[in-house]
Every structure is written in structure tokens, then in C-alpha cells.
Amino acid sequence: MWPHIGRHTGLEMARAAVLYVAVIGFLVANRRVPGALTVLGGTCCNALATLASGGRMPVAISALGRFPARAVATMTAGGFGAHAPLLHPAGVGWLGDIVASPAPLPPEVFSVGDILVGIGLAIFLSACMRPRHPGR
Numbered sequence: 001m002w003p004h005i006g007r008h009t010g011l012e013m014a015r016a017a018v019l020y021v022a023v024i025g026f027l028v029a030n031r032r033v034p035g036a037l038t039v040l041g042g043t044c045c046n047a048l049a050t051l052a053s054g055g056r057m058p059v060a061i062s063a064l065g066r067f068p069a070r071a072v073a074t075m076t077a078g079g080f081g082a083h084a085p086l087l088h089p090a091g092v093g094w095l096g097d098i099v100a101s102p103a104p105l106p107p108e109v110f111s112v113g114d115i116l117v118g119i120g121l122a123i124f125l126s127a128c129m130r131p132r133h134p135g136r
Contacts, residue, residue, distance in 0.1 A: 012055030016082075020047040035123030042116025049095035049111060050082075058086035058096035059109055065100065066107040 024047065027040040050057050056079060064072045074080050086096050097109040 012082075013051065014055075016047070016050050016055040020050070033124065034127035035120040035125075038120030038123060039117050040120075042113040042118075042120060045095045045113030045116060046111060047113075049092050049113065052092045053084055053086075053096070056082055056084035057111070058093060059083050060086045060093075060096060060098040063098055063100040063109045064107075066103070 020043065023043055024040065027036050027043060030036050031040065046057065059075055059079070061072065061076055064075060075083065075085050079085055083097070086093050086098070095112055097111045097114075099110050099112075099115070101108040101110070
């Protein structure tokens with residue numbers, strides 16, 4: 001999101017904290033919207049993983065099997081953008097990007113939090129598609 005920050009951990013932590021506080025605040029304010037609490041849970045999982053890793057989402061190198069060799073080498077060397085290699089899987093490492101997409105889909109990794117956010121958004125969209133006045 002802010003590529004000019006580079007690898008200054010203090011700035012990465014501040015960026016991540018500001019973004020997550022804003023998103024979590026928005027979701028708490030809208031908690032009565034269908035799906036918002038599920039999205040909030042996923043966002044909190046992602047925030048915990050990101051903040052525990054110095055402001056960058058940890059990515060399991062083992063989940064990058066279908067990625068081009070150059071992408072795996074970049075991640076192994078220290079990551080890129082808002083992602084960092086998952087060096088210590090203990091603790092909250094299981095909340096990082098550890099799930100790889102299946103073969104027919106393009107290569108992608110995602111986290112438990114991403115799955116919860118997706119489920120919450122599906123709940124929200126489903127609620128939006130229901131008629132508001134079923135008797136009319």
C-alpha cells in the first residue's frame with residue numbers, strides 16, 4: 001500500500017496499526033450489519049498476525065509451491081511489500097498466509113482471517129439480495 005516506507009519496521013508497525021484501527025473501528029460501528037462481526041473476526045486475526053510480525057503479514061514459504069521461482073526467492077530473502085516470510089510458525093504464525101489456492105486457480109496464498117472476511121462479505125451480500133418487504 002505504501003511502498004515508499006520500505007523495511008523500516010517502526011513505520012511498518014505504525015502503518016499497519018493505523019490501518020487496522022480504522023478498519024476495526026468502522027466494523028465495530030457497523031456491527032449490526034449482517035456479516036460485519038465475521039469480517040471483524042477475520043480482520044482481528046489478520047491484525048494480530050501482522051502486528052506480531054512487525055507490521056507485515058507473514059507468509060509460509062511452504063505455501064508458495066506453485067509460485068514462480070523468482071517470487072519464492074524474493075519472499076525467502078525478506079519478502080516484499082506488506083508481506084514477510086513466516087520465520088517462526090509458533091505462536092500466531094498459523095494466522096498468517098499459510099493456505100495455498102488449489103491447482104485450477106491462479107497461485108495465491110491466504111490466511112484464516114482472509115477466509116473469515118470472505119465469509120462475512122458473503123453473508124453481507126446475501127443479506128443485501130434478500131427482499132426487504134417479502135409480503136409486498
